[in-house]
Amino acid sequence: MPWLRKYTKAFELGFQTALEYRANFLLSLLSAAYPIVIQVFMWTAIYGSSGEAVIYGYTYRQMLTYTFLAGLVARVVRTGFEYDIMEDIKNGKFSQFLVQPLGYFPYRLFAYLGQKLPNLGMILIILVAVLFALSAFEIVALSISTTLVFLVTLALAVILNFLIFYCFSAVAFWIVEIGFLFEGIRIVTILLSGGIFPLEVFGARFVQAMSLLPFKYTVSYPINVINGAMSPAQIAQGLLTQCFWIAACWGLAHYLWRLGGRRYVAVGG
């Protein structure tokens, strides 16, 4: 498939970029471990002081599992290409994609997946180690089918988060200096996706409201699949909803980009 070859090059480029900054990635992984450490101590203190076995619908072990996995899954689905898109639009580099036989969307998707691969490999090794440890201590009951479904939901979560941020990045057509806003959006979406605390912590209404938005299908849902907190019917429903959001965000992204493209003025290009 010759049309695919140019995008595999984008994939390779992304892969090489990720390898170039591997020390940086390892360090960012280390700084990502701090919130997990703080939360583990916090939950240990809360469960120890309350005397209750179940808080917010989670046992102590389930809460610790959630905390560990939330840190890792949030890292797996994390994007970063939105800053590159901002630069492309700001500096007029986006123009070259308008004249070349290269789609910007597939180019970004392949570069993103290529950039994700080495980091993903490292995180998955840690994730597998954590899951095996949790399984060995009988905190999580791992089966081949649950693990496979978890990996499928995780892969869909990576694509969904890409599409969510591809939608957000279209704002760069209207506001050129949007770097800070991206960071604000990132931190709020982590919170809304359950990447810091389980959504149940914020109350039933909040959980209900979040069910109407795509964010929880990027972190909270895959974790609850492996955590054993969902029935097979709920898992299947979740998978369908994940697919629905992928289709919806894909449609929205294309609409926003077409709209934004009309505003593009190729400054500096």
Place this chain on the structure above:
Amino acid sequence: MRELLREIRKHLRIYGLFLKNSLIAEMEYRFNFIGNLCMEMGYLLVKLSYVIVVYRSGVTINGLAPDEILLFIGTFITLTGAYAGLFMLNNFRLRLKIRDGDLDLLLTKPVSLQFMATLRQADLTLFAVDAVAGVIVVAIAWARLGIPVSLVTLGGYAGFMAISVLVSYSLFLLPQILSFWLTNTSAIAEVTDSFWDFNNMPMDIYNRWIKQVGVFVLPIFVISNFPPMFVLNKMPPAYLAWSALLPLILLLAVRLLWRQGLKNYSSASS
């Protein structure tokens, strides 16, 4: 003595100009300013999510009631404004100034080099958001706890906050000074900066050993724990003495290391 006072006055006036310049630079790009505001609100939301966890659980955690924890979190938010708004940017840029030889120009100024290199830039949006939100949270906790508003409580709290600001300045500057010897300290900067978040919750959630290390060895817990501990009457005498000594020790260490480092400055790129 008069000479010293004159120097302090001069540096305060210059610091006022630094703040003014930073504000002008921030207001220049208004979408950047609004974006920065949104980003800080996002971070603030995450800090406040810890408050929700504590209140909704309704548990007294290791002897601390939710209202007391609120006081700790409010203090942490306020001090984050001071650290991240006034010092962090300078700390991160120091290694670049040393690496690129940008200290040359500052060396020629008739003002303290350490002052110029470590306090020149400020992120006042960040400072304002965190300081205002933090003070509101502290005021709510203060009222809910029924702590009397007196010269002793308010003055003591303010005094400990001042100590915390000094400790934040020197403790987080110390690893950055290593840039005089090492070419790239970005790794150190990232790791030490992440330590700041250990104050998001009161140190009482940690075990005894971690608490002692966090107070006496790597005194990160001194920063946001001591001011609320003082007003809650939970300050052991040993901590009281340590809080008086620590800023002096750290400021002295920073000064000595800075002077030593400066001897190593080679003005590489110029």
